[in-house]
Amino acid sequence: MDEVVRLWSVRRRYGAVTALDDVTIGFGAGTFTAIMGPSGSGKSTLLQCAAGLDRPDAGRVEVAGVTLTGLSEGRLTRLRRERIGFVFQAFNLLPTLTAEQNVGLPLRLAGRRPDRATVRRALADVGLAGRERHRPGALSGGQQQRVAIARALVTEPAVLFADEPTGALDRATGHEVLGMLRRLVDTAGQTLIMVTHDPVAAGYADRVVFLADGRVAGRLDRPTPEQVAAWLAAPTAATGPDPAGRGAQGLGGVGHGVDVAGGAAC
Numbered sequence: 001m002d003e004v005v006r007l008w009s010v011r012r013r014y015g016a017v018t019a020l021d022d023v024t025i026g027f028g029a030g031t032f033t034a035i036m037g038p039s040g041s042g043k044s045t046l047l048q049c050a051a052g053l054d055r056p057d058a059g060r061v062e063v064a065g066v067t068l069t070g071l072s073e074g075r076l077t078r079l080r081r082e083r084i085g086f087v088f089q090a091f092n093l094l095p096t097l098t099a100e101q102n103v104g105l106p107l108r109l110a111g112r113r114p115d116r117a118t119v120r121r122a123l124a125d126v127g128l129a130g131r132e133r134h135r136p137g138a139l140s141g142g143q144q145q146r147v148a149i150a151r152a153l154v155t156e157p158a159v160l161f162a163d164e165p166t167g168a169l170d171r172a173t174g175h176e177v178l179g180m181l182r183r184l185v186d187t188a189g190q191t192l193i194m195v196t197h198d199p200v201a202a203g204y205a206d207r208v209v210f211l212a213d214g215r216v217a218g219r220l221d222r223p224t225p226e227q228v229a230a231w232l233a234a235p236t237a238a239t240g241p242d243p244a245g246r247g248a249q250g251l252g253g254v255g256h257g258v259d260v261a262g263g264a265a266c
């Protein structure tokens, strides 16, 4: 399978803290991956490095066939604008702009005149036809996140990164947004990489990658929320020093599709 995003031996330190430690991982085209792990395990750092928002100290990152390492700030910014979409927990919409104007913003930043039909289609694709003139304050949390998703997708990015996209939403609204993201992957072939703490949210993904102490500690294919919760409930066993024991202790009863990677490629 083609990989849209690939990291090779990526390391990122902040002073004495090693946030990412020799991470090698690939993300297939048209797949939905959830990144999970305890607080401080390096999830956001992984996302930021993969999206070109942060630069690793060592290793290589490739997005849509372009190696980010060594790109000038200008070229990196252009690549981010044209090939990468990002959705945050806090929506990050501009409150004085309408939904339509918010969605058109990335096109303006890329020096393109937003075509009204393109912007309206992006809003319709996330179920917001008829809300084009609403400002964020007149929209519900779920609708605001849909505007943010339309904004991230309007440039037709090769990959969409989402950092806790349902963290600020109630459970029912979160399900709606996750269902919509799932459909984007299934029907439009969107590649999606999402950080989440929520096993239910991770259950929408094709694969869960678990981080611990800045390393890839394991992965779970076709995850159910119960399998994800079982993994998270035994992180020490799952990432312990004995590779043979890790699988047996950390994943008891989890079933098929489970792999303990221990920092190796996924």
Ligand SMILES: Nc1ncnc2c1ncn2[C@@H]1O[C@H](COP(=O)(O)OP(=O)(O)OP(=O)(O)O)[C@@H](O)[C@H]1O
Binding pocket: 014, 015, 017, 018, 019, 037, 038, 039, 040, 041, 042, 043, 044, 045, 046
């Ligand atoms: N800009 C920074 N300066 C200093 N330390 C940082 C910085 N960013 C991250 N770190 C540290 O790197 C480690 C990994 O942080 P990161 O935010 O990637 O973890 P996370 O798994 O996303 O955590 P959380 O689930 O709490 O958001 C942590 O120890 C964190 O304190």
